[in-house]
Amino acid sequence: MTAEAAALRRALAERIAEKVSLADPAWRVAVEAIPRECFLGAAVFRPNGSSWEPVRRVESGEEAWMRLAYSDETWVTQVEGIRAADAAVSLVGNPTSSSTLPSLVVRMLEVAGIRDGDKVLEIGTGTGYSTAILCHRLGEENVTSIEYDAGIARQAAENLGAAGYAPNLVVGDGLLGHKEGAEYDAVIATCAVRHIPVPWLWQVRDGGSITTAVGGWLPASGLVRLALADDDIASGRFTGDRISYMLARPHERPPHPVFHRYEGETRRSRLDPHLTDDWTGGFVAQLAAPSAELMTAGDNVILRDIATGSQAWTEATKDGWIVHQHGPLRLWDQVEGALMAWREAGSPDQSAFGITVAADLTQTVWAENPEGPSWRLPA
Known part of the structure; x- marks a missing residue:
């Protein structure tokens, strides 16, 4: 051969x-x-x-x-x-x-x-x-x-x-x-x-x-x-490449119990939760809720924060979406605010984002330039 x-x-x-x-x-x-x-x-x-x-x-x-x-x-x-x-x-x-x-x-x-x-x-x-x-x-x-x-x-x-x-x-x-x-x-x-x-x-x-x-x-x-x-x-x-690598094993999500939805506080969502399906939209959502995992149930989107147990889950209605939030973090508030800012900026792709690791070792992801909207990476 x-x-x-x-x-x-x-x-x-x-x-x-x-x-x-x-x-x-x-x-x-x-x-x-x-x-x-x-x-x-x-x-x-x-x-x-x-x-x-x-x-x-x-x-x-x-x-x-x-x-x-x-x-x-x-x-x-x-x-x-x-x-x-x-x-x-x-x-x-x-x-x-x-x-x-x-x-x-x-x-x-x-x-x-x-x-x-x-x-x-x-x-x-x-x-x-x-x-x-x-x-x-x-x-x-x-x-x-x-x-x-x-x-x-x-x-x-x-x-x-x-x-x-x-x-x-x-x-x-x-x-x-x-x-x-x-x-x-x-x-x-x-x-x-x-x-x-x-x-x-x-x-x-x-x-x-x-x-x-x-x-x-x-x-x-x-x-x-x-x-x-x-x-x-x-x-x-960031290069903007659509790549997916396995997380380093020490950075993998820890084991967790079976998920149970809680009603929590309910309000109308200001945007379609399926913006998280977009390559960059999902990345922005992760920046806003860095210790959360994403799940789906039918057409609904579920966020659960591993660190605090907080959760948010969406529910489709005839004229939009409502969201239920439970726990010390308002996960959907965080994600929604970041996604709206991204959308208002014209929904730039991932190549518009960058990282700075400062001399004090703080790590920040920013949009457009270091003075633009920014999010801290988890330690």
């Missing part, structure tokens, strides 16, 4: 170049060189209704498996801590590790502005595919990658070895970074975070960068590149 695999890699690189509009041809060269099949193991999960069905290489046949490997798709490799290779039947639950679609891997590296000779810390080794892309471009001696899950880290090391790479691999909490290897020119996270971890800021050189997805429990997320200035202030704008 060597010639066929090489052709599939070239075809994948061509699709990515068309999709991402590559400014740096080195990433295309890396995609053409890295055997992605080495990073998928013996099986992956594919969605099947509300469950995850294992797809095994030995059962699929080599030709079908290679086409799967070189599709520009995210392949889930672990669900609720169970590897696809170890799953005898379909599973219900949340993915806990995956091989991210290659075009997103390349897009993040482009956004990060990686240059030859840069020293990079990757947060989230996963299968090791993105690590291999970095190694091909920068040399394995310039790449450190940290993985939270020890089992995933062992498999990634095997995958990278099979592909011919031996970067510095670390098992640990990526939110703490890896100070032994600092200072880095760039930190790149392949998971989302609710706020920028302070150790990343300490471990990046002045003028260096942090590229990550900022997400939450609503869930909504945005890709951002922060540059660290010599005055210890980091700032940058």
